[in-house]
Amino acid sequence: MPPADRHLGARLLTHGSTLTFLRKVQHPSQHPVDRFAEDLARFEAVRGPFKRTRPYDTDSRIPVDGAGAGFSSKVSIGMSASYLLLVLIVLGLFGYYLGKSRAVAIPVTPESRLHSVPSYHGYFVALWAGVPAFLLLALWVMLEGWLIMALVLGAMPERLTNVGDQELSLLRATILNHANGIDTGQTLDPAIEAAAVHYTTLSSIGNWCILVLGSVGAMVGVRFALRQVSMSLRARNHVEQVINVVLILCSLVAIMTTVGIVLSLLFEAMLFLSHVHPYDFLFGLQWSPQIAIRADQVGSSGAFGAVPLFTGTLLISAVAMAVAVPIGLLSAIYMAEYAPPLVRSLAKPVLEILAGIPTVVYGFFAALTMAPFVRRVFGAEGLGFDVSSESALAAGVVMGIMIIPFVSSLSDDVINAVPQSLRDGSYGLGATKSETISQVLLPAALPGIVGAILLAVSRAIGETMIVTMAAGLSANLTANPFEAVTTVTVQIATLLVGDQEFDSPKTLSAFGLGLVLFVVTLLLNIIALWVVNKYREKYD
Amino acid sequence: MVSKMIDATTTPWVQVTAPGGGTGRIKIRSSGVKVYYGDKQALKGINLDIAENSVTALIGPSGCGKSTYLRCLNRMNDTIDRCRVEGTISLDGEDIYGRTIDTVQLRARVGMVFQKPNPFPKSIFDNVAYGPRIHGLARRIEDLEEIVQRSLERAGLWSEVKSRLLDPGTGLSGGQQQRLCIARAIAVNPEVILMDEPCSALDPIATAHIEELIDELRANYTIVIVTHNMQQAARVSQKTAFFHLGDLVEFNDTAEIFTNPRDDKTQGYITGRYG
Numbered sequence A: 001m002p003p004a005d006r007h008l009g010a011r012l013l014t015h016g017s018t019l020t021f022l023r024k025v026q027h028p029s030q031h032p033v034d035r036f037a038e039d040l041a042r043f044e045a046v047r048g049p050f051k052r053t054r055p056y057d058t059d060s061r062i063p064v065d066g067a068g069a070g071f072s073s074k075v076s077i078g079m080s081a082s083y084l085l086l087v088l089i090v091l092g093l094f095g096y097y098l099g100k101s102r103a104v105a106i107p108v109t110p111e112s113r114l115h116s117v118p119s120y121h122g123y124f125v126a127l128w129a130g131v132p133a134f135l136l137l138a139l140w141v142m143l144e145g146w147l148i149m150a151l152v153l154g155a156m157p158e159r160l161t162n163v164g165d166q167e168l169s170l171l172r173a174t175i176l177n178h179a180n181g182i183d184t185g186q187t188l189d190p191a192i193e194a195a196a197v198h199y200t201t202l203s204s205i206g207n208w209c210i211l212v213l214g215s216v217g218a219m220v221g222v223r224f225a226l227r228q229v230s231m232s233l234r235a236r237n238h239v240e241q242v243i244n245v246v247l248i249l250c251s252l253v254a255i256m257t258t259v260g261i262v263l264s265l266l267f268e269a270m271l272f273l274s275h276v277h278p279y280d281f282l283f284g285l286q287w288s289p290q291i292a293i294r295a296d297q298v299g300s301s302g303a304f305g306a307v308p309l310f311t312g313t314l315l316i317s318a319v320a321m322a323v324a325v326p327i328g329l330l331s332a333i334y335m336a337e338y339a340p341p342l343v344r345s346l347a348k349p350v351l352e353i354l355a356g357i358p359t360v361v362y363g364f365f366a367a368l369t370m371a372p373f374v375r376r377v378f379g380a381e382g383l384g385f386d387v388s389s390e391s392a393l394a395a396g397v398v399m400g401i402m403i404i405p406f407v408s409s410l411s412d413d414v415i416n417a418v419p420q421s422l423r424d425g426s427y428g429l430g431a432t433k434s435e436t437i438s439q440v441l442l443p444a445a446l447p448g449i450v451g452a453i454l455l456a457v458s459r460a461i462g463e464t465m466i467v468t469m470a471a472g473l474s475a476n477l478t479a480n481p482f483e484a485v486t487t488v489t490v491q492i493a494t495l496l497v498g499d500q501e502f503d504s505p506k507t508l509s510a511f512g513l514g515l516v517l518f519v520v521t522l523l524l525n526i527i528a529l530w531v532v533n534k535y536r537e538k539y540d
Numbered sequence B: 001m002v003s004k005m006i007d008a009t010t011t012p013w014v015q016v017t018a019p020g021g022g023t024g025r026i027k028i029r030s031s032g033v034k035v036y037y038g039d040k041q042a043l044k045g046i047n048l049d050i051a052e053n054s055v056t057a058l059i060g061p062s063g064c065g066k067s068t069y070l071r072c073l074n075r076m077n078d079t080i081d082r083c084r085v086e087g088t089i090s091l092d093g094e095d096i097y098g099r100t101i102d103t104v105q106l107r108a109r110v111g112m113v114f115q116k117p118n119p120f121p122k123s124i125f126d127n128v129a130y131g132p133r134i135h136g137l138a139r140r141i142e143d144l145e146e147i148v149q150r151s152l153e154r155a156g157l158w159s160e161v162k163s164r165l166l167d168p169g170t171g172l173s174g175g176q177q178q179r180l181c182i183a184r185a186i187a188v189n190p191e192v193i194l195m196d197e198p199c200s201a202l203d204p205i206a207t208a209h210i211e212e213l214i215d216e217l218r219a220n221y222t223i224v225i226v227t228h229n230m231q232q233a234a235r236v237s238q239k240t241a242f243f244h245l246g247d248l249v250e251f252n253d254t255a256e257i258f259t260n261p262r263d264d265k266t267q268g269y270i271t272g273r274y275g
């Protein structure tokens, strides 16, 4: 692209809500860049000039304002950590070979053998190289900010630090911002500028220290472990123990993350429910989360009745499942039982490609192809229904197409997994292919199929892009698939896009919706497990 | 050892059934049957005639092609992609590999009990009722119940399962499952029953029961049974075929095979010298 266009591209890139705006604009058929330029001009006419807060080099997006650049001796925590990891890997490999060869060198007799195989001695030494240094690093990463800030504040004049909690945290943020080279445009107290420099220096020194300390620690560890290598060293048990702990830590991370997400969701949702009564939220029939900017504006109160969103989600998901389940299941049956091996080996990957198409592309397809098609077929010229330009049907059908592979691929696998002996038994009794499929194979594969379908349902409920593009944003309470509806996820996305106050009910309502979504998917999973177990009991 | 026992035909448990007893008509006629799994030949031209209303035993060392031959008789080999069958097999004079034959009908006439028990993941009742249902053998539910009960009785399973007919068939023991599969096969009332080692998972009592059943079924059905148990072959069959490495080595009246084998290999196998 020529430089001018690139600049334009950057402008477009950095603006999130431009897309929605662009979609509403009828394009004369021109070169796309010209069209974008035109749209942007129009956009700026409506919204005021487009402005970035911070200058970027459009090529690399590296801040060019100079702050923090050009210190070659300055080392960030990320750099120090990656160097240290590199050192640890090298030392670990080195330790492994040293430990192993030392264990191999121990003379053995039939009566007295090594307690552990030499390679375990190698792992033992390698672990001593890595684990202590790694723990040190982890500790540093956690404490670095706090420790350095405490030192910096301690060195600052009393008049600045002897203030209330709120000002203190503001002060911390200012120092941090300044140290990180974020220019807020304010003129700062020289003491604060000095503190920022102090902060930068200290953290740089700290990071160097950690690099050196970690490397030395690793070497000491290797030396210590090598001394331990002997006939009776229970290296295998030690290594297994470490592995055990590592595995526990990993699963803890996963669990704690989940708990953290749920808790933050819960917390924000509670905040929202303190603004809006839970009853009004869950059972209210009107959704218009606009909060007025000025108090005297009309409709300033906002309405947070989520029922239209639930029904919208339900309607679109139902349409999607009505498309995906029959097509997916039947094509799975065809692939598993009827298709010759060649067809199967071709058809299956092709179907799976559907799952790999980005949802935005499906969104285009839904908005530009399916919606007009639905209008033509069902609308005034067709069957005579009243079809709006954005309809639940178009979005649902396209979403159904998207989730076909979830149903078909998994069902195909579970049908294939039914033992051949059951097919033989049925054919041996003179059953036809379809009798065998419907009466033996499908019941036997049912738990897996139910699992596949529920996976598809949760995918449908969580899908956002297609609905945004094809079903619209208006929260209608309707069961008519020809009307525009909106879903929970779409609302969450639109509520959080753009500049938001994070304490207004409008923004917080996104968390309320998120919580509901979470609970529903959880219930869905529980039901799925229950169904699967029930059938496990019945069909071993 | 075995031959000595067999010579002592007075010992009740090696009693060789008197030859004949059937109608003498040929039910299944096979000539030049060759079977290939991909490039590998499993049967090398089998000529074997199976008499109506009699029991024919197929014996031979493991891997010699007994199951393969049995599966040819009701075209179960069709379900294996790489399997190719040559030669002709006719049932009541009609080529079962001919163009006009309907495999579904064929398999309803030629039922099968498999080497490994394979009950459906359904209730005991539904397992047995499966065949009668798909072939519409019972108009009313009482008829169906009667067929199920009679089949289970004949397979010697009724007294063990009558109180839990709605429990899953897969919850039975291995031997019970095998008898369930036998009940399932006879519930369709086929003309020919193919049994692939039906007693390999059964205890002696259940085995004796099945052997009794086979002897009883002989009056109305033609039975082909694969077995590794020489005494069982001697007890239940009228004709015995000895397979070896895909060849039919010897085929004769059971009494003849066990008392006076023509071929050295047969002699060696039934006396336990190899196998």
Ligand SMILES: Nc1ncnc2c1ncn2[C@@H]1O[C@H](COP(=O)(O)OP(=O)(O)OP(=O)(O)O)[C@@H](O)[C@H]1O
Binding pocket: B037, B040, B042, B061, B062, B063, B064, B065, B066, B067, B068, B069, B080, B115
């Ligand atoms: N599905 C198959 N694919 C390829 N080869 C097969 C298949 N089934 C059987 N064979 C081969 O055909 C030969 C005959 O097998 P078959 O099952 O008929 O033996 P068998 O006499 O029944 O043995 P056993 O007494 O152990 O049951 C064997 O060499 C076997 O490896």
Ligand SMILES: [Mg+2]
Binding pocket: B066, B067, B068, B115, B196
């Ligand atoms: Mg076999």
